[in-house]
Amino acid sequence: MNDDRAGDALALAEAALAEALREGVTEAEALVMAEDSALTRFANSEIHQNVAESNSVVNLRVVIGKRVGVASTGRTDPEGLRRLAENAAAIAGVVEELEDWGGLPAPSETSPVAAGYSASTAGASPEFRADAVRAVIAAADAAGVTAYGSFATGLESTAVANSKGVRVAGTRTTSQLITVSMGPAGGTGYAEEAAVDASTIDAADIGREAADKARATANAVAIEPGDYPVVLEEYAVVDLLDMLGYLGFSALAVQEERSFVEPGKRIGSEVVTIRDDGRDPAGLPLWFDYEGVAKQRVELIERGVCCGVVHDAQTAARAGVTSTGHGLPAPNPYGPFPLNMIMEPGTSTRDELIGGLDRGLLVTRFHYTNPVHPKLALVTGMTRDGTFLVEGGRVIGPVKNLRYTQSYLAALAGTTAVGRERRTLRGFLGGVVVPAVRIDNWTFTGGTEH
Amino acid sequence: MRDLTDRALDTAAARGAAYADVRVVRRRDESVTIKTGRVEGVASGESEGFGVRVLVDGAWGFASSYRLTVAEADRVAAEAVRIARASATALRQPTRLDDRPAAHGRYETPLQEDPFEVPLETKIADLLAADQIVAGVKGIAFTESSYAAQREWKTFAATDGSLTEQVITHVGAGVEANAVDGDEHQRRSYPDSGGGWQAGGYECIRGLNLRERAEPLADEAVALLTAPQCPSGQFTVILDPSQLYLQVHESCGHPSELDRVFGTEASYAGTSFLTTDKLDEGFRYGSDLIDIVADATSPGGMGTFGWDDEGVAAQAVPLVQNGIFVGYLTSRETAPRIGRRSGGAMRADGWNRIPLIRMTNINLLPKPGMSLDEIVADTDDGLYLASNRSWSIDDRRLNFQFATEVAYEVKSGRKGRLFKNPTYTGITYEFWRSCDAVGDERSYVMLGTPNCGKGEPGQTGHIGHAVPGARFRNVQVGVGKW
Structure with missing residues (x-):
């Protein structure tokens, strides 16, 4: 753990908090998010974009009575912090009271997750990333395909200090390598890996996986849209979890009556268990939220039955419970969000998942998904980078991409088997850990030319 | 400084x-x-x-x-x-x-x-x-x-x-x-x-x-x-500007980005069906009524500026003229590869991002003749769709599906009862070729999107779209199970 960096962030948060309290406010909270990140991007089997960033943002939330104002700045000098406090206080001075304001959170017991930090990722150089990219390209060259993708490494320090005594800070690292291979005759393939420690990512292996799939999807044929049973690879399952988290597992969504979640209601089959756990080392750990509250493990779906939702301080106050540590930076009209969703593995091998399809489709990943009817979790999107027809439990060959319009709740209910292997991948906002799944029906509603 | x-x-x-x-x-x-x-x-x-x-x-x-x-x-x-x-x-x-x-x-x-x-x-x-x-x-x-x-x-x-x-x-x-x-x-x-x-x-x-x-x-x-569920089938559809701007955005703006055509966004947002051979051959993108321009000088547009983020002066670049595909959104790096000079479309999301080819103001130009209300009056049987609710399009920008907040039945030239949960889908060039009416200046409005995503690390772009409303024939309406 890089204590100096986290300590610097906390000192900055405390300085901003002190400026806020000098404005005579009732409550105040300073959040510091500092990052040093870099990303090497490649296309047509060469590096074409290569960037690095050093950034720091101070977010200040102040409360006068029950009136809340929020301001942020990238200026971290004393004058910048003084202006920040003035701006936040000025806003709080003119807004209406929030009648159900529950107050800033009190201190909670937090302890760092050592597995959330890697010195090798923190020190990742442009040359390190270029080495990995060349390994991906070499795998593509060997297979006669062309490589596209990106390799990102990042060091993030977060600190929260508030007037109720919260003082938390931590530094974590993340990395992600993704690649799309494109081959002759229209074949495309995808592979991805995310990790705390970038040096654990086997770039050549990722490159080979995508290249092999690009070869296997050449000369895809069109099939009729309709209802098919499917096996979704891990890259596709990420979208299910992300979308369900966005649409339903936020306490604010429940409070605003736009969520499908009802505690005790069965929405999935017996083989579906999903939780959020910011401390699980299998994911990309994050052990406190942006309000400085320790992250709790929250069971979202237990053997198909809705259990809990995630809370921030405000939704928790409304519900008369304590925050689960899922707050995002204020102001936050979207409410709390499960950032570290984890799906329990099953017992099936990949071959067994595919072997259970009499006639169905194997889907590598989804593209450009969007809710059509949020409360029904009805979502549309396209398949991409590897869709295959399966007959008699065997992969027959590649098919052209299809559009689907599918209820993700129906997909959970129709999940018949779960893979025993899982991957750590990046979701909307955080790390997710997912297996492949088999689902008894998926509604494809259109096709395209590739 | x-x-x-x-x-x-x-x-x-x-x-x-x-x-x-x-x-x-x-x-x-x-x-x-x-x-x-x-x-x-x-x-x-x-x-x-x-x-x-x-x-x-x-x-x-x-x-x-x-x-x-x-x-x-x-x-x-x-x-x-x-x-x-x-x-x-x-x-x-x-x-x-x-x-x-x-x-x-x-x-x-x-x-x-x-x-x-x-x-x-x-x-x-x-x-x-x-x-x-x-x-x-x-x-x-x-x-x-x-x-x-x-x-x-x-x-x-x-x-x-x-x-x-x-x-x-x-x-x-x-x-x-x-x-x-x-x-x-x-x-x-x-x-x-x-x-x-x-x-x-x-x-x-x-x-x-x-x-x-x-x-x-x-x-x-x-x-x-x-309200009743929106019916399914092939319909004449009139798109209000509150939906048409996003149709332009997704199915014309993005596929016209020359970096996508050259594959440099392939691993994230995808590529484009508008490959350079289509520029050379004069590909029919839409009906004769379709004129689309990338205009960084449009008053009120979020894609309006003095210079793009690599110092190229703002200009108006035709993308589609009389339905024929004629140009791309370009940069100093990509334009020479098709024998042109940059059209000034490089924009960055703040100080910590590189400029990428982004839409400026992608405008569907009005056509003299009918206002949007007059297009409705000219329609015997159809649906009038307004305000986007969801959007999705494939990685080459061909198969799209949109949902709108509302559909109004159009019968004998009048807007009537409401339908809920309307969706429509199609293939980009087939859809634009089916356009048989484009509104005139009276219904031409500047709209736009503040959240256009592109690039890695992610960038959010502010894009303008001036559109007048338009009518399309034989559109597939209604998808999925409700």
């Missing part, structure tokens, strides 16, 4: 950059969010920093920092050169830039009423008044209304002697009514579902007349709860 930009460029050149540019950007923003008649969040923010982009041995490097000091300029420029040298270890085609003239001057968004000078109390009161009307309608479960403004001060300098200063101001506001009954959730929003953004001052917000539109909007959201 000149100290910092000069130092960054000098350091980059001294370390081997054949070309370098630096952008210093300060961004200020503020937002008001109101939910169900109460102020839920008010925030202001500022961000400042600089980014240095270098070309070394034909390879790109970029580094950026929030520390605005000369010493940091040295460090960042040196880091950018180091990154470019790492890029060169996996380079197959060295980058060549077109020879645009050096850029000099200043541009500022024209506005009448500085949104940051309008008292915050006034902005809150204006929005709250509209939101409370919506929230007060029986059957409304919750509302969400928003106001936001953003201003960027941007200095661009390059080793070719370019130096420009720009001040760009964008504002937006909108109201949204939500009605819920069991599993049914219906929404109506105004002026569009993207937040009503334009380039300009607070006069744009006043011009929206949010209060006047609030009650009918809420009534319609409630009525949708009991």
Whole structure:
């Protein structure tokens, strides 16, 4: 753990908090998010974009009575912090009271997750990333395909200090390598890996996986849209979890009556268990939220039955419970969000998942998904980078991409088997850990030319 | 500021950059969010920093920092050169830039009423008044209304002697009514579902007349709860500007980005069906009525500026003329590859991102003849679709599917009953070829989206779209199971 960096962030948060309290406010909270990140991007089997960033943002939330104002700045000098406090206080001075304001959170017991930090990722150089990219390209060259993708490494320090005594800070690292291979005759393939420690990512292996799939999807044929049973690879399952988290597992969504979640209601089959756990080392750990509250493990779906939702301080106050540590930076009209969703593995091998399809489709990943009817979790999107027809439990060959319009709740209910292997991948906002799944029906509603 | 930009460029050149540019950007923003008649969040923010982009041995490097000091300029420029040298270890085609003239001057968004000078109390009161009307309608479960403004001060300098200063101001506001009954959730929003953004001052917000539109909007959201499901089948469809702008965005704007065509977005957003052979052959993109232009000079558009983020002057670039595909959104790097000069479409999301080819204002030009109302009157049997609810399109921008908030039945030239949950789908060029009516100047409005995503690391773009409404024949309406 890089204590100096986290300590610097906390000192900055405390300085901003002190400026806020000098404005005579009732409550105040300073959040510091500092990052040093870099990303090497490649296309047509060469590096074409290569960037690095050093950034720091101070977010200040102040409360006068029950009136809340929020301001942020990238200026971290004393004058910048003084202006920040003035701006936040000025806003709080003119807004209406929030009648159900529950107050800033009190201190909670937090302890760092050592597995959330890697010195090798923190020190990742442009040359390190270029080495990995060349390994991906070499795998593509060997297979006669062309490589596209990106390799990102990042060091993030977060600190929260508030007037109720919260003082938390931590530094974590993340990395992600993704690649799309494109081959002759229209074949495309995808592979991805995310990790705390970038040096654990086997770039050549990722490159080979995508290249092999690009070869296997050449000369895809069109099939009729309709209802098919499917096996979704891990890259596709990420979208299910992300979308369900966005649409339903936020306490604010429940409070605003736009969520499908009802505690005790069965929405999935017996083989579906999903939780959020910011401390699980299998994911990309994050052990406190942006309000400085320790992250709790929250069971979202237990053997198909809705259990809990995630809370921030405000939704928790409304519900008369304590925050689960899922707050995002204020102001936050979207409410709390499960950032570290984890799906329990099953017992099936990949071959067994595919072997259970009499006639169905194997889907590598989804593209450009969007809710059509949020409360029904009805979502549309396209398949991409590897869709295959399966007959008699065997992969027959590649098919052209299809559009689907599918209820993700129906997909959970129709999940018949779960893979025993899982991957750590990046979701909307955080790390997710997912297996492949088999689902008894998926509604494809259109096709395209590739 | 000149100290910092000069130092960054000098350091980059001294370390081997054949070309370098630096952008210093300060961004200020503020937002008001109101939910169900109460102020839920008010925030202001500022961000400042600089980014240095270098070309070394034909390879790109970029580094950026929030520390605005000369010493940091040295460090960042040196880091950018180091990154470019790492890029060169996996380079197959060295980058060549077109020879645009050096850029000099200043541009500022024209506005009448500085949104940051309008008292915050006034902005809150204006929005709250509209939101409370919506929230007060029986059957409304919750509302969400928003106001936001953003201003960027941007200095661009390059080793070719370019130096420009720009001040760009964008504002937006909108109201949204939500009605819920069991599993049914219906929404109506105004002026569009993207937040009503334009380039300009607070006069744009006043011009929206949010209060006047609030009650009918809420009534319609409630009525949708009991409206019949939109029928499925092949229909004549009239798209309101509040939906048509996103149709243009997704199915013309993005596929016209030449970087996508060359594969440099393949691993994230995808590529494009508008390959360069289609430019050469004069591909029929749409019917004869379709004229689409990328115009960075359009008044009020969020894609309007003086120069793009590599110093190319704002211009209007035809993309589709009389239905024929004729041009791309281009950069200094990509344009020479098709024998053209940059059309000035490189835009970056702040100081810490590189410029990418982005849409400017992608406008579907009006056609003299019928207003949108007259197009409705000219339609015997069809559906009128308004306000986007969801969107999706494949990775080559061919198969699209949109949902709108509402459909109105059109019979014998009149808009009639409401249908809920409308969706429509198609293949881009087949859809645009089916267009048989485009509205005239009377229904031509500037809209836009403030959240266009592209690139890795992710960038959010502010894009303008002026559109008049249009009619399409034989459109597949209704997909999925409800």
